Amino acid sequence: xxxxxxxxxxxxxxxxxxxxxxxxxxxxxxxxxxxxxxxxxxxxxxxxxxxxxxxxxxxxxxxxxxxxxxxxxxxxxxxxxxxxxxxxxxxxxxxxxxxxxxxxxxxxxxxxxxxxxxxxxxxxxxxxxxxxxxxxxxxxxxxxxxxxxxxxxxxxxxxxxxxxxxxxxxxxxxxxxxxxxxxxxxxxxxxxxxxxxxxxxxxxxxxxxxxxxxxxxxxxxxxxxxxxxxxxxxxxxxxxxx
Amino acid sequence: xxxxxxxxxxxxxxxxxxxxxxxxxxxxxxxxxxxxxxxxxxxxxxxxxxxxxxxxxxxxxxxxxxxxxxxxxxxxxxxxxxxxxxxxxxxxxxxxxxxxxxxxxxxxxxxxxxxxxxxxxxxxxxxxxxxxxxxxxxxxxxxxxxxxxxxxxxxxxxxxxxxxxxxxxxxxxxxxxxxxxxxxxxxxxxxxxxxxxxxxxxxxxxxxxxxxxxxxxxxxxxxxxxxxxxxxxxxxxxxxxxxxxxxxxxxxxxxxxxxxxxxxxxxxxxxxxxxxxxxxxxxxxxxxxxxxxxxxxxxxxxxxxxxxxxxxxxxxxxxxxxxxxxxxxxxxxxxxxxxxxxxxxxxxxxxxxxxxxxxx
Numbered sequence: 001x002x003x004x005x006x007x008x009x010x011x012x013x014x015x016x017x018x019x020x021x022x023x024x025x026x027x028x029x030x031x032x033x034x035x036x037x038x039x040x041x042x043x044x045x046x047x048x049x050x051x052x053x054x055x056x057x058x059x060x061x062x063x064x065x066x067x068x069x070x071x072x073x074x075x076x077x078x079x080x081x082x083x084x085x086x087x088x089x090x091x092x093x094x095x096x097x098x099x100x101x102x103x104x105x106x107x108x109x110x111x112x113x114x115x116x117x118x119x120x121x122x123x124x125x126x127x128x129x130x131x132x133x134x135x136x137x138x139x140x141x142x143x144x145x146x147x148x149x150x151x152x153x154x155x156x157x158x159x160x161x162x163x164x165x166x167x168x169x170x171x172x173x174x175x176x177x178x179x180x181x182x183x184x185x186x187x188x189x190x191x192x193x194x195x196x197x198x199x200x201x202x203x204x205x206x207x208x209x210x211x212x213x214x215x216x217x218x219x220x221x222x223x224x225x226x227x228x229x230x231x232x233x234x235x236x237x238x239x240x241x242x
Numbered sequence: 243x244x245x246x247x248x249x250x251x252x253x254x255x256x257x258x259x260x261x262x263x264x265x266x267x268x269x270x271x272x273x274x275x276x277x278x279x280x281x282x283x284x285x286x287x288x289x290x291x292x293x294x295x296x297x298x299x300x301x302x303x304x305x306x307x308x309x310x311x312x313x314x315x316x317x318x319x320x321x322x323x324x325x326x327x328x329x330x331x332x333x334x335x336x337x338x339x340x341x342x343x344x345x346x347x348x349x350x351x352x353x354x355x356x357x358x359x360x361x362x363x364x365x366x367x368x369x370x371x372x373x374x375x376x377x378x379x380x381x382x383x384x385x386x387x388x389x390x391x392x393x394x395x396x397x398x399x400x401x402x403x404x405x406x407x408x409x410x411x412x413x414x415x416x417x418x419x420x421x422x423x424x425x426x427x428x429x430x431x432x433x434x435x436x437x438x439x440x441x442x443x444x445x446x447x448x449x450x451x452x453x454x455x456x457x458x459x460x461x462x463x464x465x466x467x468x469x470x471x472x473x474x475x476x477x478x479x480x481x482x483x484x485x486x487x488x489x490x491x492x493x494x495x496x497x498x499x500x501x502x503x504x505x506x507x508x509x510x511x512x513x514x515x516x517x518x519x520x521x522x523x524x525x526x527x528x529x530x531x532x533x534x535x536x537x538x539x540x541x542x543x544x545x546x547x548x549x550x551x552x553x554x555x556x557x558x559x560x561x562x563x564x565x566x567x568x569x570x571x572x573x574x575x576x577x578x579x580x581x582x583x584x585x586x587x588x589x590x591x592x593x594x595x596x597x598x599x600x601x602x
Contacts, residue, residue: 148559
């Protein structure tokens with residue numbers, strides 16, 4: 001069995017005085033695609049941003065490990081350099097040109113040679129001269145964020161709804177990219193609402209459900225998705241949720 | 243370092259650092275005197291005149307009388323030095339011509355007058371670098387530029403002064419029918435004070451202009467800029483773009499004004515300011531005045547700080563705070579000035595890179 005890359009151990013997260021994640025536990029192994037589902041506002045994005053180390057997501061209790069390294073108290077840029085990358089659901093519009101953002105990330109992670117391949121694969125050429133995320137369509141935002149993750153060559157990728165607002169063809173492309181990263185040994189924690197992306201993934205591992213800041217025990221992702229798509233989240237009660 | 247040749251050598255080195263390759267074609271005016279000048283011989287043969295301003299008044303009296311001090315008031319006898327650049331009809335000069343104005347002695351007051359004439363259908367690129375080797379000096383300049391029918395002139399100017407230097411500059415430009423004037427100005431110095439006024443008179447129909455100002459204020463600098471464009475010719479158009487970056491306790495004040503009197507004219511002012519210090523100050527006044535019922539004039543202006551969410555986003559991509567700030571500033575400084583010749587594009591980008599990393 002592959003070794004655990006990301007281990008979230010009993011973390012409680014506070015944002016602006018409100019507890020948004022409660023004692024969450026979760027493991028993702030190298031090469032595994034773990035999915036995290038849950039209704040809107042259940043805390044999925046907060047969990048991902050806390051793992052990434054965004055300053056306003058304060059970890060009150062618990063620890064986050066990358067391999068055996070405790071990253072709980074590291075700033076986000078150190079976590080990124082240690083191997084955690086995030087594809088944000090709604091990145092801010094930047095004054096920086098898209099090509100500069102990609103180039104600077106590629107320089108930082110030594111992936112300059114892969115830059116044009118990534119840009120071509122994700123069909124981003126037309127965005128390169130534009131300021132990043134300014135006036136991008138939903139799909140363009142997701143693809144550009146995926147590109148930043150791929151150029152970071154991470155050990156752990158946190159993907160926050162990379163399929164929302166994306167057309168069928170692009171969804172398949174994104175699924176292929178996620179599979180390709182998993183094949184290379186990246187541990188992937190994927191937040192998604194929709195079945196289409198998951199159906200196109202080949203390297204699925206465990207699935208988790210999050211409700212009101214609490215997270216379920218890990219189960220088989222494909223079974224869990226099937227259940228959620230048929231029944232919704234109403235039956236996740238009691239022992240299902242920690 | 244006391245003698246002029248040492249200072250000239252130092253000035254040339256400093257010029258190269260900001261991308262001014264004077265040896266390829268250009269001049270250095272150190273204090274009151276022109277100490278170095280070079281122009282490709284084939285250009286001279288084709289009728290390009292590139293001379294010291296007093297020499298020009300003596301050698302080319304007809305041209306001098308026709309163009310000198312017609313837009314600005316002045317007297318060549320009260321000027322220390324300056325450059326006369328004349329591009330004859332229909333000639334394209336591809337390589338940029340580099341002019342350096344250098345203050346090399348304390349207490350010196352350098353009074354400069356430059357005259358640039360592009361005859362009909364000609365094209366040229368002028369790059370000026372103004373900087374100091376010493377503190378406590380003053381640079382005062384007047385410049386007149388004539389862009390003839392169908393001619394095109396691109397002027398790039400980089401100011402890099404020391405903290406106790408005062409600068410006063412006035413530039414006046416006339417653009418003829420279908421003429422095109424492009425201007426990129428960058429200040430990345432800590433000059434005590436800069437006052438820079440530019441007037442562009444687009445007398446010719448279908449003439450175009452664009453003036454970009456990238457101004458960085460640091461320390462206790464007080465920087466004042468005024469740019470006025472007069473759209474006189476029918477269908478003439480202009481864009482005034484500025485990026486103002488105030489650090490430390492600096493103060494930047496800009497006025498941008500477009501007056502449209504020709505028919506079907508178009509003008510746009512875009513001004514963005516970024517303050518990076520608690521004591522830094524930016525003020526910007528855009529003014530549009532239409533004297534024609536079919537003019538199309540617009541402006542947009544904003545002043546702000548670096549947004550926390552942008553910083554946090556870049557930090558999450560692995561950039562520590564200082565790197566993230568530099569990246570965001572570098573993006574902010576981009577105006578989209580596209581008429582940069584490839585020979586100096588890298589130099590301008592390098593200056594902007596330095597500017598984005600500077601502290602203040």
